[in-house]
Amino acid sequence: MTATPKTKTIPPAQGVGTPVIWIDGQWCDRGTAMVSVYDHGLLYGDGVFEGIRVYGGKIFRLEEHLDRLYDSAKAIWLSVPMEKKELASITREALRRSGIAEAYIRHLITRGVGDLGLDPRKCLKPSLIIIVDTIKLWPEQVYETGLNVITAGTPIPHRESLSPRVKSLNYLPHIMAKVEGINAGADEVLMLDSAGAVAEGSGQNVFAVKNGRISTPPPHAGILKGVTRGVVIELATSAGYPVDQTVLNRYDLYTADEAFFTGTASEIVGIRQLDGRVIGTGQSGPVTRDLRSRFQALVRS
Ligand code: PMP
Numbered sequence: 001m002t003a004t005p006k007t008k009t010i011p012p013a014q015g016v017g018t019p020v021i022w023i024d025g026q027w028c029d030r031g032t033a034m035v036s037v038y039d040h041g042l043l044y045g046d047g048v049f050e051g052i053r054v055y056g057g058k059i060f061r062l063e064e065h066l067d068r069l070y071d072s073a074k075a076i077w078l079s080v081p082m083e084k085k086e087l088a089s090i091t092r093e094a095l096r097r098s099g100i101a102e103a104y105i106r107h108l109i110t111r112g113v114g115d116l117g118l119d120p121r122k123c124l125k126p127s128l129i130i131i132v133d134t135i136k137l138w139p140e141q142v143y144e145t146g147l148n149v150i151t152a153g154t155p156i157p158h159r160e161s162l163s164p165r166v167k168s169l170n171y172l173p174h175i176m177a178k179v180e181g182i183n184a185g186a187d188e189v190l191m192l193d194s195a196g197a198v199a200e201g202s203g204q205n206v207f208a209v210k211n212g213r214i215s216t217p218p219p220h221a222g223i224l225k226g227v228t229r230g231v232v233i234e235l236a237t238s239a240g241y242p243v244d245q246t247v248l249n250r251y252d253l254y255t256a257d258e259a260f261f262t263g264t265a266s267e268i269v270g271i272r273q274l275d276g277r278v279i280g281t282g283q284s285g286p287v288t289r290d291l292r293s294r295f296q297a298l299v300r301s
Pocket of ligand 1: 051174200201202203204205224225226227228229262263264265
Protein backbone atom coordinates (compact mmCIF):
# COMPACT_ATOMS: atom_id res chain seq x y z
CA MET A 1 0.00 0.00 0.00
CA THR A 2 1.18 3.47 -0.73
CA ALA A 3 0.53 6.43 1.48
CA THR A 4 0.65 8.84 -1.43
CA PRO A 5 -2.41 11.06 -1.28
CA LYS A 6 -4.59 10.94 -4.43
CA THR A 7 -5.66 14.32 -5.74
CA LYS A 8 -8.90 15.08 -4.01
CA THR A 9 -10.01 18.50 -2.97
CA ILE A 10 -10.51 18.78 0.74
CA PRO A 11 -12.77 21.63 1.80
CA PRO A 12 -10.77 24.22 3.73
CA ALA A 13 -10.99 24.12 7.50
CA GLN A 14 -13.79 26.42 8.63
CA GLY A 15 -13.46 27.54 12.21
CA VAL A 16 -13.73 24.24 14.03
CA GLY A 17 -12.57 22.30 10.95
CA THR A 18 -13.97 19.60 8.69
CA PRO A 19 -13.92 15.81 9.13
CA VAL A 20 -11.26 14.08 7.04
CA ILE A 21 -11.11 10.39 6.16
CA TRP A 22 -8.11 8.52 4.75
CA ILE A 23 -8.82 5.08 3.25
CA ASP A 24 -5.92 3.02 1.88
CA GLY A 25 -4.14 6.05 0.45
CA GLN A 26 -7.22 8.03 -0.62
CA TRP A 27 -8.27 11.28 1.02
CA CYS A 28 -12.06 11.53 1.37
CA ASP A 29 -14.72 13.44 3.24
CA ARG A 30 -17.84 12.16 4.99
CA GLY A 31 -19.76 12.07 1.73
CA THR A 32 -17.18 10.22 -0.33
CA ALA A 33 -15.65 7.77 2.17
CA MET A 34 -16.81 4.28 1.15
CA VAL A 35 -15.93 0.67 1.99
CA SER A 36 -16.82 -2.49 0.06
CA VAL A 37 -19.77 -4.59 1.22
CA TYR A 38 -17.37 -7.57 0.86
CA ASP A 39 -15.00 -6.14 3.46
CA HIS A 40 -14.77 -8.67 6.29
CA GLY A 41 -14.74 -5.79 8.76
CA LEU A 42 -18.36 -5.23 7.72
CA LEU A 43 -19.34 -8.85 7.06
CA TYR A 44 -17.84 -10.35 10.22
CA GLY A 45 -16.51 -7.56 12.42
CA ASP A 46 -13.09 -8.94 11.45
CA GLY A 47 -10.76 -6.11 12.35
CA VAL A 48 -9.46 -3.84 15.09
CA PHE A 49 -9.68 -0.15 15.92
CA GLU A 50 -8.48 2.71 18.10
CA GLY A 51 -9.97 5.96 19.36
CA ILE A 52 -7.67 8.86 20.20
CA ARG A 53 -8.28 12.40 21.42
CA VAL A 54 -6.70 15.61 20.21
CA TYR A 55 -6.56 18.50 22.66
CA GLY A 56 -5.68 21.95 21.32
CA GLY A 57 -4.28 20.40 18.13
CA LYS A 58 -2.04 17.92 20.01
CA ILE A 59 -2.63 14.19 19.71
CA PHE A 60 -2.87 12.66 23.18
CA ARG A 61 -0.75 9.51 23.72
CA LEU A 62 -0.58 8.59 20.02
CA GLU A 63 2.26 6.14 20.55
CA GLU A 64 0.39 4.19 23.25
CA HIS A 65 -2.73 3.97 21.11
CA LEU A 66 -0.75 2.78 18.09
CA ASP A 67 1.05 0.21 20.23
CA ARG A 68 -2.34 -1.14 21.35
CA LEU A 69 -3.64 -1.07 17.75
CA TYR A 70 -0.69 -3.13 16.49
CA ASP A 71 -0.99 -5.53 19.45
CA SER A 72 -4.72 -5.95 18.82
CA ALA A 73 -3.98 -6.71 15.16
CA LYS A 74 -1.24 -9.19 16.05
CA ALA A 75 -3.55 -11.04 18.43
CA ILE A 76 -6.01 -11.73 15.58
CA TRP A 77 -3.37 -12.65 12.96
CA LEU A 78 -3.82 -9.37 11.13
CA SER A 79 -0.66 -7.81 9.78
CA VAL A 80 -0.84 -4.04 9.57
CA PRO A 81 0.18 -3.01 6.05
CA MET A 82 2.29 -0.11 7.29
CA GLU A 83 5.00 0.72 9.82
CA LYS A 84 3.84 2.50 12.99
CA LYS A 85 5.94 5.55 12.12
CA GLU A 86 4.28 5.96 8.74
CA LEU A 87 0.82 5.52 10.22
CA ALA A 88 1.66 8.16 12.82
CA SER A 89 2.74 10.60 10.14
CA ILE A 90 -0.38 10.06 7.99
CA THR A 91 -2.46 10.49 11.14
CA ARG A 92 -0.78 13.86 11.80
CA GLU A 93 -1.36 14.86 8.19
CA ALA A 94 -5.05 13.89 8.42
CA LEU A 95 -5.38 16.00 11.55
CA ARG A 96 -3.65 18.93 9.86
CA ARG A 97 -5.99 18.68 6.86
CA SER A 98 -9.06 18.54 9.10
CA GLY A 99 -8.17 21.76 10.88
CA ILE A 100 -10.01 20.38 13.94
CA ALA A 101 -8.25 21.42 17.14
CA GLU A 102 -10.46 19.40 19.53
CA ALA A 103 -10.62 16.21 17.50
CA TYR A 104 -11.26 12.52 17.87
CA ILE A 105 -9.23 10.18 15.68
CA ARG A 106 -10.49 6.72 14.79
CA HIS A 107 -8.12 4.15 13.26
CA LEU A 108 -9.61 1.00 11.74
CA ILE A 109 -7.84 -1.98 10.28
CA THR A 110 -10.13 -4.51 8.64
CA ARG A 111 -9.26 -7.92 7.22
CA GLY A 112 -10.07 -6.36 3.84
CA VAL A 113 -12.18 -7.34 0.87
CA GLY A 114 -12.88 -11.09 0.56
CA ASP A 115 -15.79 -13.25 -0.45
CA LEU A 116 -18.89 -14.21 1.53
CA GLY A 117 -17.13 -17.06 3.35
CA LEU A 118 -15.31 -16.71 6.66
CA ASP A 119 -11.89 -17.68 5.30
CA PRO A 120 -9.60 -14.68 5.84
CA ARG A 121 -7.19 -16.03 3.21
CA LYS A 122 -9.66 -14.72 0.63
CA CYS A 123 -8.95 -11.21 1.86
CA LEU A 124 -5.85 -10.29 -0.06
CA LYS A 125 -4.94 -7.18 1.85
CA PRO A 126 -6.10 -5.49 5.03
CA SER A 127 -7.77 -2.11 4.73
CA LEU A 128 -6.51 0.80 6.78
CA ILE A 129 -8.79 3.72 7.59
CA ILE A 130 -8.23 6.93 9.55
CA ILE A 131 -11.15 9.18 10.48
CA VAL A 132 -10.61 12.61 12.00
CA ASP A 133 -13.82 14.08 13.39
CA THR A 134 -15.15 15.27 16.74
CA ILE A 135 -16.75 13.40 19.64
CA LYS A 136 -18.54 14.40 22.80
CA LEU A 137 -19.99 11.79 25.08
CA TRP A 138 -21.47 13.60 28.06
CA PRO A 139 -22.78 17.10 28.68
CA GLU A 140 -20.53 19.14 31.00
CA GLN A 141 -22.97 18.96 33.91
CA VAL A 142 -22.58 15.15 34.12
CA TYR A 143 -19.00 15.70 35.29
CA GLU A 144 -20.48 17.42 38.36
CA THR A 145 -23.46 15.18 39.05
CA GLY A 146 -21.95 11.81 38.11
CA LEU A 147 -23.66 9.00 36.22
CA ASN A 148 -26.55 6.75 37.14
CA VAL A 149 -25.26 3.25 36.32
CA ILE A 150 -26.78 -0.22 36.33
CA THR A 151 -25.08 -3.59 36.01
CA ALA A 152 -25.80 -5.12 32.61
CA GLY A 153 -26.86 -8.75 32.35
CA THR A 154 -24.53 -9.17 29.36
CA PRO A 155 -21.00 -10.08 30.51
CA ILE A 156 -17.84 -9.09 28.63
CA PRO A 157 -16.57 -11.87 26.32
CA HIS A 158 -14.55 -14.60 28.00
CA ARG A 159 -10.87 -13.69 27.78
CA GLU A 160 -10.03 -16.98 26.07
CA SER A 161 -12.79 -16.48 23.49
CA LEU A 162 -12.20 -13.00 22.13
CA SER A 163 -9.86 -11.35 24.58
CA PRO A 164 -11.24 -7.98 25.73
CA ARG A 165 -7.61 -6.78 25.49
CA VAL A 166 -8.13 -6.85 21.71
CA LYS A 167 -9.93 -3.68 20.66
CA SER A 168 -11.80 -5.51 17.94
CA LEU A 169 -14.62 -4.49 15.63
CA ASN A 170 -16.83 -6.95 17.54
CA TYR A 171 -18.52 -4.67 20.05
CA LEU A 172 -21.85 -6.48 20.20
CA PRO A 173 -21.68 -7.57 23.87
CA HIS A 174 -20.82 -3.98 24.85
CA ILE A 175 -23.57 -2.61 22.61
CA MET A 176 -26.13 -5.04 24.07
CA ALA A 177 -25.09 -3.98 27.55
CA LYS A 178 -25.43 -0.33 26.52
CA VAL A 179 -28.94 -1.01 25.20
CA GLU A 180 -29.87 -2.66 28.51
CA GLY A 181 -28.81 0.57 30.22
CA ILE A 182 -30.74 2.74 27.77
CA ASN A 183 -33.89 0.61 28.19
CA ALA A 184 -33.62 0.92 31.97
CA GLY A 185 -33.20 4.71 31.76
CA ALA A 186 -29.61 4.56 33.11
CA ASP A 187 -26.76 6.75 31.85
CA GLU A 188 -24.23 3.94 31.56
CA VAL A 189 -23.69 0.29 32.40
CA LEU A 190 -21.23 -1.73 34.43
CA MET A 191 -20.23 -5.01 32.81
CA LEU A 192 -19.06 -8.07 34.73
CA ASP A 193 -16.79 -10.83 33.47
CA SER A 194 -18.08 -14.36 33.00
CA ALA A 195 -17.13 -15.19 36.62
CA GLY A 196 -19.12 -12.24 37.94
CA ALA A 197 -16.21 -9.93 38.82
CA VAL A 198 -16.39 -6.24 37.93
CA ALA A 199 -14.91 -5.69 34.47
CA GLU A 200 -15.59 -2.34 32.79
CA GLY A 201 -18.21 0.00 31.34
CA SER A 202 -19.53 -0.27 27.79
CA GLY A 203 -16.56 1.84 26.66
CA GLN A 204 -14.73 2.78 29.87
CA ASN A 205 -12.60 1.32 32.63
CA VAL A 206 -13.87 1.51 36.18
CA PHE A 207 -12.27 2.64 39.45
CA ALA A 208 -13.34 2.65 43.11
CA VAL A 209 -12.07 4.91 45.90
CA LYS A 210 -12.26 3.77 49.53
CA ASN A 211 -10.51 5.42 52.48
CA GLY A 212 -8.17 7.29 50.13
CA ARG A 213 -7.08 4.12 48.24
CA ILE A 214 -7.92 3.72 44.59
CA SER A 215 -8.59 0.33 43.06
CA THR A 216 -9.31 -0.93 39.57
CA PRO A 217 -9.45 -4.40 37.94
CA PRO A 218 -6.14 -5.67 36.48
CA PRO A 219 -5.89 -6.10 32.68
CA HIS A 220 -5.09 -9.80 33.00
CA ALA A 221 -8.56 -10.26 34.50
CA GLY A 222 -9.77 -9.73 30.94
CA ILE A 223 -10.55 -6.05 30.36
CA LEU A 224 -9.39 -3.54 27.80
CA LYS A 225 -6.19 -1.95 29.10
CA GLY A 226 -7.37 1.62 28.69
CA VAL A 227 -4.89 4.34 27.83
CA THR A 228 -6.84 6.76 30.06
CA ARG A 229 -6.79 4.12 32.81
CA GLY A 230 -2.98 4.10 32.58
CA VAL A 231 -2.81 7.91 32.67
CA VAL A 232 -5.10 8.00 35.72
CA ILE A 233 -2.95 5.43 37.54
CA GLU A 234 0.13 7.60 36.78
CA LEU A 235 -1.62 10.80 37.93
CA ALA A 236 -3.04 9.18 41.07
CA THR A 237 0.30 7.65 42.03
CA SER A 238 2.18 10.91 41.58
CA ALA A 239 -0.51 12.73 43.59
CA GLY A 240 0.08 10.30 46.47
CA TYR A 241 -3.03 8.14 46.20
CA PRO A 242 -2.18 4.44 46.57
CA VAL A 243 -3.51 2.46 43.59
CA ASP A 244 -4.34 -1.27 43.74
CA GLN A 245 -4.96 -3.27 40.59
CA THR A 246 -7.12 -5.96 42.03
CA VAL A 247 -10.25 -8.01 41.48
CA LEU A 248 -13.36 -6.03 42.42
CA ASN A 249 -16.86 -7.25 43.12
CA ARG A 250 -19.97 -5.13 42.91
CA TYR A 251 -19.93 -4.98 46.71
CA ASP A 252 -16.67 -3.00 46.48
CA LEU A 253 -18.39 -0.43 44.29
CA TYR A 254 -21.64 -0.31 46.29
CA THR A 255 -19.67 0.46 49.44
CA ALA A 256 -17.04 2.75 47.86
CA ASP A 257 -16.64 6.39 48.87
CA GLU A 258 -16.42 7.21 45.17
CA ALA A 259 -16.43 5.40 41.86
CA PHE A 260 -15.63 6.64 38.38
CA PHE A 261 -15.16 5.59 34.78
CA THR A 262 -12.22 6.47 32.54
CA GLY A 263 -12.01 6.46 28.75
CA THR A 264 -10.74 8.40 25.77
CA ALA A 265 -14.18 9.83 24.99
CA SER A 266 -15.53 10.23 28.54
CA GLU A 267 -12.17 11.12 30.19
CA ILE A 268 -12.87 10.82 33.95
CA VAL A 269 -16.52 10.76 34.94
CA GLY A 270 -18.00 10.03 38.36
CA ILE A 271 -20.62 7.39 39.16
CA ARG A 272 -23.26 8.71 41.54
CA GLN A 273 -25.44 5.61 41.74
CA LEU A 274 -25.01 1.92 40.93
CA ASP A 275 -27.97 -0.46 40.81
CA GLY A 276 -29.98 1.94 42.96
CA ARG A 277 -27.26 2.27 45.64
CA VAL A 278 -26.02 5.83 46.09
CA ILE A 279 -22.21 5.92 45.91
CA GLY A 280 -20.61 8.16 48.54
CA THR A 281 -22.39 11.50 48.63
CA GLY A 282 -24.25 10.83 45.38
CA GLN A 283 -22.24 13.14 43.15
CA SER A 284 -18.79 13.32 41.62
CA GLY A 285 -16.51 12.93 44.67
CA PRO A 286 -13.40 14.91 45.71
CA VAL A 287 -10.81 12.34 44.50
CA THR A 288 -12.63 12.01 41.18
CA ARG A 289 -12.68 15.80 40.80
CA ASP A 290 -9.05 16.11 41.80
CA LEU A 291 -7.99 13.49 39.25
CA ARG A 292 -10.16 15.11 36.61
CA SER A 293 -8.54 18.49 37.13
CA ARG A 294 -5.06 16.89 37.03
CA PHE A 295 -6.10 15.14 33.83
CA GLN A 296 -7.33 18.41 32.30
CA ALA A 297 -4.07 20.09 33.23
CA LEU A 298 -2.08 17.25 31.64
CA VAL A 299 -3.96 17.18 28.33
CA ARG A 300 -3.73 20.95 28.04
CA SER A 301 -0.08 21.12 29.08
N1 PMP B 1 -13.04 -0.47 27.86
C1 PMP B 1 -13.67 -0.51 26.66
C2 PMP B 1 -14.53 -1.69 26.34
C3 PMP B 1 -13.51 0.52 25.73
O1 PMP B 1 -14.12 0.48 24.55
C4 PMP B 1 -12.70 1.64 26.08
C5 PMP B 1 -12.56 2.79 25.11
N2 PMP B 1 -11.58 2.53 24.17
C6 PMP B 1 -12.07 1.65 27.33
C7 PMP B 1 -12.26 0.57 28.20
C8 PMP B 1 -11.20 2.78 27.74
O2 PMP B 1 -9.99 2.77 27.00
P1 PMP B 1 -9.23 4.10 26.63
O3 PMP B 1 -8.96 4.82 27.88
O4 PMP B 1 -7.99 3.64 25.95
O5 PMP B 1 -10.13 4.88 25.73
